[in-house]
Amino acid sequence: MTLDCNRTIAEVFADACREFADSRAFTCLNHTLSFRDLDHLSGRFAAYLQQHTSLKPGDRIAVQLPNVLQYPVVVFGAFRAGLVVVNTNPLYTAAELKHQLTDSGAKALVVLANVASHAAEVVPDTDVEEVIVTELADLHPPLKGTLINLVVKYVKKMVPEFSFDNSTPLKKALSMAKREWTPHSATADDVAVLQYTGGTTGVAKGAMLTHRNLVANMLQVNLHMQEVFRKNQDVFVAPLPLYHIYAYTIHCMCAFSLGNENLLIPNPRDIPGFVKSLKGVPFSCFVGLNTLFNALCRNEDFKKLDFSHMRLSSSGGMALTHDAAKRWEEVTGTPVCEGYGLTETSPVVCINPRHAIKLGTVGLPLPQTEVKTIDDNGAELPAGEAGELCVRGPQVMKGYWQRAEATAEILGEDGWLKTGDIAVIDAEGYVKIVDRKKDMINVSGFKVFPNEVEDALTEHPDIVEAAVVGVEDEETGELVKAFVVSSNPALTEQEVRQFARQSLTAYKVPHKVEFRDELPKTNVGKVLRRKLKD
Template identity: 80%
Template sequence: MTLDCNRTVVEVFTETCSQFADSPAFTCLGHTLTFREVEHLSGRFAAFLQQKTNLKPGDRIAVQLPNVLQYPVVVFGALRAGMIVVNTNPLYTSSELKHQLTDSGARALVVLANVASAAADVVAETDVEEVIVTELADLHPPLKSLLINSVVKYIKKLVPAFSFASSRSFKSVMKATKAEVQPHHATPEDVAILQYTGGTTGVAKGAMLTHHNLVANMLQVNQQMGDVFRKNQDIFIAPLPLYHIYAYTIHCMCAFSLGNENLLIPNPRDIPGFAKALKGVPFTCFVGLNTLFNALCRNEDFRALDFSHMRLSSSGGMALTHHAAKQWEEVTGTPVCEGYGLTETSPVVCINPRYGIRLGTVGLPVPQTQVKVIDEEGSELPVGEAGELCVKGPQVMKGYWQRSDATAEAIDAQGWFKTGDIATIDADGYVKIVDRKKDMINVSGFKVFPNEVEDALAEHPDIIEAAVVGMEDEESGELVKAFVVSTNSALTEKQVREFARQSLTAYKVPSSVEFRDELPKTNVGKVLRRELK
């Protein structure tokens, strides 16, 4: 089946809002916006950008928001005005934010008041000339907005002091704009989003994702999951940050385009608050990742929820352990469909079909996507052999922003994108990610992949999570070291190593084990092995 990718995100948005106008689109902290309201509010924001600022189509606007109602309004509004959205992590330090604002050449910033202090420290050193500050409940009804914002600011004291030389409040911007948005006619090949990646491995680079890339991936996922995704009937739980491309594509593209509701969770780390937000909600689709599944399954209030409407659980962003998958299915009654993707592929490359799940794999390539594995010399490897995974398809990015050398290194002349992940492909086409190429451990010439060891350790009943890295060793080159978070303070290093020996070859067994209260993670919940090393 051919996918009609020759539309822009804005065209998909406009068609969807017209078709499902009075249905709920986004819900957060007890308030819901319909598709009609998202269309109206995003139009007002777009009109503000067009008529009250000096911004022009193609200019970059950084959006530094968690999962709140303002996120889709601002992002769709910016795209309607012809801007390029720079998705920006609210947890960034001042230096990380300065790099992204400077590298992207962003001329505007929309920021949540709770995290605005970091931006206030550096924005004067960038090209940003428009700063718009929003508070948590700015799109709620007036009295509720005042109550929530006041509690957050004055009682919970979650808004550190900040000061910009010049800024506007989101509420004032929305009130001041009366005129209609002037339609901007983008082309499918225009860049829609600059999505920064590589921050955990080096200097973050901006992946240029075009309208074509994003619409293609939306259609690919919707077709692959056509036996479970329904139109205008599902409620998707959205705990993963929308500024991360995995959540953006699933919630703001796939679920949205089908007229479904997204329940936004602003702070998924607050597990009791998360469980409370789900109480009484007949949710059907849950999008998460390994660490979140583990944390929720340990919460009694979550375990007591009604899961009778659940039709799909999806996992991405990091490897899903067998233990987490089994526990999630026991608690919710729904198996997890693990998928795989990268920022550079908008992001979805593979998904396990709902009724053809093979645990331990990331499933089958989505439509119109080719995959292969290659050796160090670039030669394609036969079925079952491990090598670097390469991807080709309409969702592969245009390139890295202002980094032609890095683009040429990542995408060859035939359009194959080299992922940096080691994988195998079986005879049925299912892909298994063995590990990151750079994370592979070499023990006396034997390859050890951290994912395999972590998965084995996670089977221990007292181990919540584990991370494995290679440590330099004069004799064997590298040794395997495990970092473990345990529920049992009496668990010993010897016991962990003995448990590992039951399922791992001797050279894969950790030579040392360090116990931690928690593991360092990215904002999405992916373990930062680099920091442990």
Template identity: 70%
Template sequence: MDRTLTYADLDRLSGQFAAYLQQHTALKPGDRIAVQLPNILQYPVVIFGALRAGMVVVNTNPLYTPHEIKHQLNDSGAKALVVLANIAKNAAAIIKETSVEQVIVTELADLHSPLKRILLNFAVKHLKKMIPPYEFPQQIEFNKALALTNKPWQPVVQTPDDVAVLQYTGGTTGVAKGAMLTHRNLVANMAQLNERMKNVFRPTQELYVAPLPLYHIYSFTIHCTSAVALGNHSLLIPNPRDIPAFIKTLQGKPFTFFVGLNTLFNALMRNPEFLKLDFSNMRLTCSGGMALTAETTKHWLGVTKAPISEGYGLTETSPVVSNNPLESVQYGTVGLPLIDTNCKVIDDAGNTLPTGEAGELCVQGPQVMKGYWQRPDATAEVMDADGWFKTGDIAIIQADGYIKIVDRKKDMINVSGFKVFPNEVEDALSGHPDIVEVAVIGVPDGEGSETVKAFIVTANEQLTIEQVRKFAKETLTAYKVPHLIEFRKDLPKTNVGKILRRELRDQELAKAKQA
């Protein structure tokens, strides 16, 4: 909403928030504070304020249901919650069933000038009616909390191995778990990324477009650690699903660096107004979070003329493991491991495989998490005594050191003993000019094997199943060609925009049970 925070603003405001937490709440260093905010100016203020006060940040998805919020608050033992008024209703419904003692509520324009703040917040609440009713037993307005402080915050002694952030993830298995990311993890990954991109990221000169949610570790690391360390500027996009508003925000901005993922790139390129933007200042695109298809790469390069550096990481690795150096990008790979990062692939028995063979990727380095919060058994399943983390991804390490991700281990499809990786089929199908999005899963065939099924979003309602199969046969071996094809208006996605194959599998399983 056309308000910019300087680094002096961020220093002052986060210091005030840290002082509020220290002087006007019962929170102590090490206590957890949940933050449920979209990409608005209050997010970095709250994050840095909480860390300066010695708290552990629990990033919480604003789109969570009451059930999901309750699980995360109780699992983390959060004693405070910072929430945007627009989404506070869900948290208010369950707050009495949690350990939260203090709730800080903020409205969209709280960090704008006084007149603009009053006008914008009034419009959001009373004219657009975007704030459903809510009530918390112990709540305070964000700006009132900042105004309470009359003494400066007090620095807190912490060690590099103290937990800074609890980042919740489904991990490689099971229910959402809190990955314990330490100060060492986050600072190391920041330094690793900035070292890799030292010839690209110009200190104090870059304008990063930030459409991915800051509460997701991919965006958190790029915008809240890497960019901040270099004194660079991030342009926050609160709702990237509103493509017209997103594009309007970009108009006239001399952005140099774009952060995104495959589905977002496709959505933007389908809008004619995006194609009219001025990309003359753009130097690089960073892609992660899901596989980047060859067709998307080609179209994006044609539109923006900016190279794409595809990288790879996980919540448990803070998150960046590898990425493509700008001077030597290999499309179709996720690049080289970052400095001080070791990678290997193993077979099902845990044996290290030779170069060029596909196996489960394992990572060792200073960015690897401390473990899962209060889940030693789950931690032991994925980490060994030497700090090797099993990613759950099937990968090939090439002779030149570049890593190629084949697919998620659990997503592999078994077709009569043959391995089929969904990424390969999706990449092939996405080359069809009428296919907008595609997801591929394995469906049980009743005989102990699986059948390949493709879910397709198309821009051409006349496209037929036969035409899709014919196209697939041009590049795929017969057993990889989808036997089942279903057209859909959209596909289920995560908050970041990653397509949820798991949800599609669950839907198929439910249908099979009903049959």
């Protein structure tokens, strides 16, 4: 079957808004935007960008928002204005944010007030010209929104002080447009999103995902899951961050294009609050990962929810353990369909079909997706033999932003992308991920690269050497463990972790620290992480 991948995201968006105008699109904190609302608000934002900023089609706009109603408004508005969206993690430290803003050359930033203090530190040292600040409930009805924002800021004290030389409140921006936005004639091969990832190795790089890549992956997933995905009938629970490409594709592309509602969860770590937001909601599709499934199944109030509408549970971002899958099915009555993908593949490569789940595998390749395994010499391996997994299909990225060498390393001229993951493809075509080729650590679906953590640790004046590995953990899949050689016998584990917190996001901070007199090394002095891990 041929998929029509020639449309842009803005065209897919417009089609859905026309067809499902009065249906519920996104709900957050008990307020809902219909498709018509989203069409109007995103149009206003596009008009603001075109009429009141210097931004031109192709310019990058960083979006640093959690799962709030502003996210789809801003992102779809940016697409309509022809901009490239740079999805940005709200949990980033100032150093991490500066790298992404600088590397992408972002000229604008949309940021939630709660996390704007870090942005205020680094924006003067970047190319960012326009800063748009929004508060948590800006898109709620005026009275309720004002009350929520006041409580968040002054009662819960969740908004640290910050100051920009020049910024515009989002509410003001949406009111400033003097006329309608002007449609931009983008093509399917234009870059839509710069999605930052470490790839299979190295520092964070921007994967260039085109409109074709993202629309193709949407069509592939919808076709692969057509026995489960219904049109204009389902409520998708969205606890995973939309700035992560997996959640973005499922919620803002797949579910949205079918006219379904997405229930946004701003803070899934607040399990009681999460469960409260699910009460009385006829949710039918649940997108999560291993860590979240475990946490919810241990909550007594979650177990009391009405799961009678549940039709699909999907897992991605990290390996699903047998124990978590079993417990989830016992509680909800719905088995988990595990899938697999990479940022570089927009991201979905494989999913277990709902009615043909093979536990322990990541399922079958999507339509028009080819997979193979190769040995160290690049030769294709037969079914049943483990090798590096390679992927080819319309969802494979254009390349890494301004990194031709890194692109050539992972993406061949024939279109095959080397994933860096070791896999086995069985006789039925199911794919099983058995190991990672590199030393990347996966903490609750977030990639942590040892080099970055080691570099941060060795900035400490008392740390001579450091090596970082991932250790298995039932809750998060893996945890970061650091092996440290110190010149100060009095240095403590707590002091090391506290130092790491100054420059690293929480999930990158070592959970465990072990002090060593020396680290195992090769003859040329390279630290043997594998030996430490073993």
